[in-house]
Amino acid sequence: MDIVVCGAQKPFVRGGAEQHQENLVAALETAGHRVDLVRLPVAWEKGRLFDSPLAWRMVPIDADLVIATNFPSYFVQHPNKVVWLLHQHRGAYDGFEAGASWSDFAWDDVSLEEQRLLTEWDVAALSEARTVFSNSGVVSRRLARFNGLDSTPLAHPPPLHEVLHPGEFGDYVLSVQRQEENKRPHLLVEAMAHVPSPVRAVMAGRGELLDEVRRHVEDAGLAGKVELPGFVPDADLVELYAGALAVVYVPEDEDYGYTTLQAFYAGKPVICAADSGAVLDWVEDGVTGLVCDGTPAGLAAAIRRLADDPALAQRLGAAGRERIADLSWADVVARLTAP
Incomplete structure (x- = not known):
């Protein structure tokens, strides 16, 4: 046709x-x-x-x-x-x-x-x-x-599904999104103040709030702990997914959420919030990821839980990869x- x-x-x-x-x-x-x-x-x-x-x-x-x-x-x-x-x-x-x-x-x-x-x-x-x-x-x-x-x-x-692949579970959580208000990027910045080293956050993506979020990181003294690279080429993004401990995606009432599915193709668990909308169609607490209460403290607790238990992160990530096998x-x- x-x-x-x-x-x-x-x-x-x-x-x-x-x-x-x-x-x-x-x-x-x-x-x-x-x-x-x-x-x-x-x-x-x-x-x-x-x-x-x-x-x-x-x-x-x-x-x-x-x-x-x-x-x-x-x-x-x-x-x-x-x-x-x-x-x-x-x-x-x-x-x-x-x-x-x-x-x-x-x-x-x-x-x-x-x-x-x-x-x-x-x-x-x-x-x-x-x-x-x-x-x-x-x-x-x-x-x-x-x-x-x-x-x-x-x-x-999602985009890149043909090339996303599992990898090692590293020392960082990954966020991939536009830096916009409904994606709530400040939430991860505030959470990282309560996450002990060596765990860090990589927040990939551009958007209207990018400069504001960068200032927030500086003001909070987290410059060595939260990275904001802006636009990341696809090949580099695939490797960031592969090497992450987990993917953090806490938007407000999301319509779909490519980040969730990309994380699952890479075999990574997703940490989301209880009000993250369609992300919850895919993330089941304790099965394919962790669902927090949407506060910085709650998000930090979820990150610490996976950092302290890499075997749990691996189990959740494997279940997520199975969850999207038929797409x-x-x-x-x-x-x-x-x-």
């Missing part, structure tokens, strides 16, 4: 959604389809919220099938539209509901009206789809709660393209 994958992107930002779309294109091409990826810029701020949805309604797409992904690409019009929902506008839904600091929606008339209108628009656009899949059970539950729509979770392998892009493609 001729297939167009639709995605939205904030200019100059690259993360899991962009990797997801590109890997989907590659998997569809491997299956023999002719595929193109169409992205339009998106603005998340209140007041510009409806600009990109309106733009998607105007885009003519000639193809046998369109597969829409993140907000607001699913506003594209096509008679054969399938949605694989990565996320909606979280600031207008669960961020608004929770009063999250990263959401610019508040209990004012403008916010309430924009949220009401967006809910109506989302229901209309998503109801046009022949099938709606989601990225995870968390995303499906949000869609049901806020919009009354059903969807089917569809898991997929397959071929299965994803078959389900997305089924008539």
